[in-house]
Amino acid sequence: MTEFRIWHSSRDPYHCAFRVISLLLACRQSLPIGKLRILDMYFLYPPLLHRLSLPTEEKAKFRDLKITRPEKNFVRLPGTASVWQDLQVFQSTALKQLAGRGLLKRDALESQNALLDVDLVPPTLVRRAGEQSHEEKKLLNFLTQDIAKIPFSGKSGLIKRAGIPARGPVQ
Amino acid sequence: MNARLRIDRLLVTRGSSVLFDEKFHEGVNIIHGSNGGGKSTIADFIFFGLGGDLREWKPSASRAEKTILEITTPAGKMTLRRDRSEKSGRPMDIFFGSMTDALQSGEDSWQTQPYKRTEQGYSFSQILFRAMGLPEAISDGSSNITMHQILRLLYVDQLTPVQRIFRVESFDTWQTRQAVGDLLSGVGGYDLFEKQLKLREVSKRYDDANAQYKSLVAVASGYGEQVLTEHIELAMEKTKKERKTLLGVIESLMATTASEGRLPEVERNRKDAARSYNAARKTVSNLEEQIETLSYEISDADQFVDHLRQSLRDFEAASETFLALGHLDFELCPSCFSPVTEKPIGHCQLCNTPRSKEDDDSRTLAVKLDLQMQLRESLSLQAARKSEFTEKKSALRVAKRSLQKASATMEFVRSGPSSGREAEIAELSRKIGFIDSELEGLQKRLEIAAKIKAASTAKDDLKNQLTRLKKEIESIERSQGLRKTKAYSLISKEAKKLLDLDMAEHSDFGDIDHVSFNFAGDWIAINGEKNRAGSASGMVVLKNSFAAAMLNASLIDKGFNLPRWMLFDNVEDKGMVEERSWNFQRQLVSLSSKAKTPHQIIFTTSKIAPELDGSNFVVGRKYTRAQRSLN
Numbered sequence: 001m002t003e004f005r006i007w008h009s010s011r012d013p014y015h016c017a018f019r020v021i022s023l024l025l026a027c028r029q030s031l032p033i034g035k036l037r038i039l040d041m042y043f044l045y046p047p048l049l050h051r052l053s054l055p056t057e058e059k060a061k062f063r064d065l066k067i068t069r070p071e072k073n074f075v076r077l078p079g080t081a082s083v084w085q086d087l088q089v090f091q092s093t094a095l096k097q098l099a100g101r102g103l104l105k106r107d108a109l110e111s112q113n114a115l116l117d118v119d120l121v122p123p124t125l126v127r128r129a130g131e132q133s134h135e136e137k138k139l140l141n142f143l144t145q146d147i148a149k150i151p152f153s154g155k156s157g158l159i160k161r162a163g164i165p166a167r168g169p170v171q
Numbered sequence: 172m173n174a175r176l177r178i179d180r181l182l183v184t185r186g187s188s189v190l191f192d193e194k195f196h197e198g199v200n201i202i203h204g205s206n207g208g209g210k211s212t213i214a215d216f217i218f219f220g221l222g223g224d225l226r227e228w229k230p231s232a233s234r235a236e237k238t239i240l241e242i243t244t245p246a247g248k249m250t251l252r253r254d255r256s257e258k259s260g261r262p263m264d265i266f267f268g269s270m271t272d273a274l275q276s277g278e279d280s281w282q283t284q285p286y287k288r289t290e291q292g293y294s295f296s297q298i299l300f301r302a303m304g305l306p307e308a309i310s311d312g313s314s315n316i317t318m319h320q321i322l323r324l325l326y327v328d329q330l331t332p333v334q335r336i337f338r339v340e341s342f343d344t345w346q347t348r349q350a351v352g353d354l355l356s357g358v359g360g361y362d363l364f365e366k367q368l369k370l371r372e373v374s375k376r377y378d379d380a381n382a383q384y385k386s387l388v389a390v391a392s393g394y395g396e397q398v399l400t401e402h403i404e405l406a407m408e409k410t411k412k413e414r415k416t417l418l419g420v421i422e423s424l425m426a427t428t429a430s431e432g433r434l435p436e437v438e439r440n441r442k443d444a445a446r447s448y449n450a451a452r453k454t455v456s457n458l459e460e461q462i463e464t465l466s467y468e469i470s471d472a473d474q475f476v477d478h479l480r481q482s483l484r485d486f487e488a489a490s491e492t493f494l495a496l497g498h499l500d501f502e503l504c505p506s507c508f509s510p511v512t513e514k515p516i517g518h519c520q521l522c523n524t525p526r527s528k529e530d531d532d533s534r535t536l537a538v539k540l541d542l543q544m545q546l547r548e549s550l551s552l553q554a555a556r557k558s559e560f561t562e563k564k565s566a567l568r569v570a571k572r573s574l575q576k577a578s579a580t581m582e583f584v585r586s587g588p589s590s591g592r593e594a595e596i597a598e599l600s601r602k603i604g605f606i607d608s609e610l611e612g613l614q615k616r617l618e619i620a621a622k623i624k625a626a627s628t629a630k631d632d633l634k635n636q637l638t639r640l641k642k643e644i645e646s647i648e649r650s651q652g653l654r655k656t657k658a659y660s661l662i663s664k665e666a667k668k669l670l671d672l673d674m675a676e677h678s679d680f681g682d683i684d685h686v687s688f689n690f691a692g693d694w695i696a697i698n699g700e701k702n703r704a705g706s707a708s709g710m711v712v713l714k715n716s717f718a719a720a721m722l723n724a725s726l727i728d729k730g731f732n733l734p735r736w737m738l739f740d741n742v743e744d745k746g747m748v749e750e751r752s753w754n755f756q757r758q759l760v761s762l763s764s765k766a767k768t769p770h771q772i773i774f775t776t777s778k779i780a781p782e783l784d785g786s787n788f789v790v791g792r793k794y795t796r797a798q799r800s801l802n
Contacts, residue, residue: 005538007486013499015489074474089505097499122495128488 010044010087016094019043020114021103021121022129026137027144030108030115035152037091038162039143041084046139047073051080053161058146065138084164172245173725174304176221176734177771179248180241180270183216183801185234190801191216193791195773198763201756201783202775204794210775211329213800214740217773218326220251222295222318224259224286231801241270244302244734247532251295252281260286263295267537268530282537288315291548293540302536303734306361308354309371310347320351326738327718333710333745334702335693336717345691352690355721356658357730363647370640377633384626391619400620407613414606421583421599437584444581451574458567465560472553479546486542490535565618572614576607654730661728663687666720670697672758673712677751679705680713688717707745715739715755719762726766735770743778753780760788 009015019040024031031039042049047070054062070077077083095114098104108115118126132140151157159166178200183191191213204210212229219225220240232255240251250273252264264281266273273280284295296317300307308316323338331339337348353359493499500520501511514523583600666686673680680697688695695717697703703710718737725731739759743752757780759772773790783789794800 005534005541007482007538007542009482009485009489011505012485012489013501014492014496015485017496017499018488018492021492074471074478089501089503089508092503093499093501096502097496101496124491125495128491133484 011090013090013093013097016040016087016090017098018125018129020094020098021116021125022132022140023144024114024116025118025121025126025129026140027148030113031148032152033095033112033114035148035158036114037087038158038164039147040091041087042143042147043139044087045075045077045083048077048080048083051163055150058150061142061146065142067139080162081164084162172304173729173768174732174734175245175769176303176736177243177769178217178240178773179243181213181217181220182239182270183235183237184239185236188802190235195771195790197769197771199760199788200771200773200790201779201788202773202791202794203779203784203789204775204777204800205796206777207796208777208794208798209800210777210794211740214326214328214738214773214775217738218322218328219255220253221322222251222263222299223322223326224319226257226259228255228257231799234801239270239273243529245304245532246302246536247534248529249302249533262286265295265298267533286317291551292544298540301540305354305732305734306359306364307368308350308359308364309367310344310350314347316347316350316354320347321355324351324355324721325733325736326740327715328740329744333707333714334695335714336688336690336695337693348693349691353655355725355731355733356655356662357728357732358651358655358658359647363644363651366640366644366647370637370644373633373636373640377630377637380626380630380633384623384630387619387623387626391616391623400617400624403613403617403620407610407617410606410610410613414603414610417599417603417606421596421603424596424599441584444577444584448574448577448581451570451577454570455567455574458563458570462560462563462567465556465563469553469556469560472549472556476546476549476553479542479549483539483542483546486539490539493535565622568618569614572611576611579603579607658724658728658730659688661724662720665723666695666717669716669720669758670713672754673716674751674754677708677748678712679709686717708747708751711744711747712751712755715742719759722770722772723762723766726768726770735768737772739772739774742774742776749778752776752778756780756783
């Protein structure tokens, strides 16, 4: 019996790098690293957004996206905190390498912000990021325009709303 | 990206004995030896190892059991293994990686791929085409272009008559030759070939739909004129009304009938009715259960298919990121979260395996193929499930009808007559029984009518798709005229150049104005004369020069799909004097040295040019009758 090769985007730092680039291209401005990680998690597993407690306005926009509920999703997901924990090592790898290759601007990084140096992003990736499906584009917009507006920490911050530990990995 | 193929190593074995093991390199590779030394046997092994269909082996090859080839393609290194056989259509074992790794790995690391494409998986030709960067093409609406077919153009052997372009074959169609020629010349492309494949698939589905439609109409016509759903429904309505009236009459008769002791036959009827009712109820409930399970499976499989499609898209995005950014190294181990210690350069920073671009590429191809095959298999299983679902639904409708009938019968018997107006009631019941069987027949016809309607819609849809695809293909074919002219002119020009360089004192070509050719007709002509009666050795030069011209054209023009690879067996065939052979060998070496595109030329000769003898171009030792190529 031939050996099976199993691949999943959640365990591939290259796909993570691609998601980060897609998010930053859609955002067109800098994003705090912690927030970017959260957005990446929701970009990878949109059904988890159902477990995110959202302000009324964002909730309405989220409903329009018609995203499958986690319990009906094909990939059975554990709690958000578990998913978050599992993703950390891949996100760290991808972010560090993107920073190392100069794709993330250094001065922004110093203040814990991710800002894409679009000129340095290989054109093939810009093109592929542009080729996302209609649903993915809608989701990207929702994440980078609406969710990104919610403050990161604090009582009504993303960390609290998502139900994930505030202490992230060492950057 | 250029289509590309390079042979790195050929290993021929018998059990644990190694009969032949040599490495090949970029550019020119010369297999040198005297006649009968086994050079052609090696060429045959390469042809067979790459997927050619070879039934007539040289006697010396009969000892061999396995041929193993390591190749490099744009999708990485692969190792191909085939068991030598006289039978046609043998499968191929593929290992995604180098031969060294392949030989050290267990049998389960090899993937066996069939010669012919299958409904669910891939043929080895499809995998090799993808790896080499060739679009999949079909020849004449029924068969796909295989490795064997393209090798007929890439392997210039000795057995084929010299005036032919393609390696000779007993079953051969001009469409196949034209398709191979066009495919390798880059006439057409992914878009065209994909549409042609789709056209073939849709044509097959249309034929099936048409056949199904016809057989349904034939069945329906046996019932008379009422074949339309509306007519049948009307008839059913009428019959049901009649039944209701009769039931009403029975009920009123029953109301006035005094209850008397039950007769034994009534008791028997009661039991029979209960039995039929239970059986019908069981059938309905079984079918309902099966349909429910099936619908869960279908919706689950739909999600799985979506997931696979998404995974494929994600995987492509990930591999493109890898191509664009290079390796991303972990600082913490994703398994145990401990810091990853630094490994030597060129090794995986996680597991310390030495890595090369080819190995990475071949693993990427393997994962992608796995996902694609899983998707194909799932789609095919899903189609089977959906058709089973439709059948079961239809069976359920019929079963429900039977249940209704059984239930009505039981109702009669339970509350039924036992004496008095039995005769009258029995007569009415008989009529109701007749109406019920009539209704059952109508229900069946209704099913058929629904099927006819569905088949007719499906047939029309497919017909529209066919028309659209044909139009699209025609339009692509019209617009590819330019490419055809460009590619064919380049081949002709390069062929003329090579023939002009043939030795004047041995040549009988005279002044060459132009070289023309026709893939479909399998001929080459000088100055328009395709049936030249030149010397046999002259024809060998013509045939070899034409093949070399195709290769060179592909090195100049990126649009060619020819995998920048050519195998010539015995360049001095048919009694050619050695100087003329040396001249051709020098042309090949010069063509190769001038080329800017990576390529590989393998040729065998018994009369090696003096300056090439002992050079780095030579692969292996000199083979002689006493010391043949196979140990």
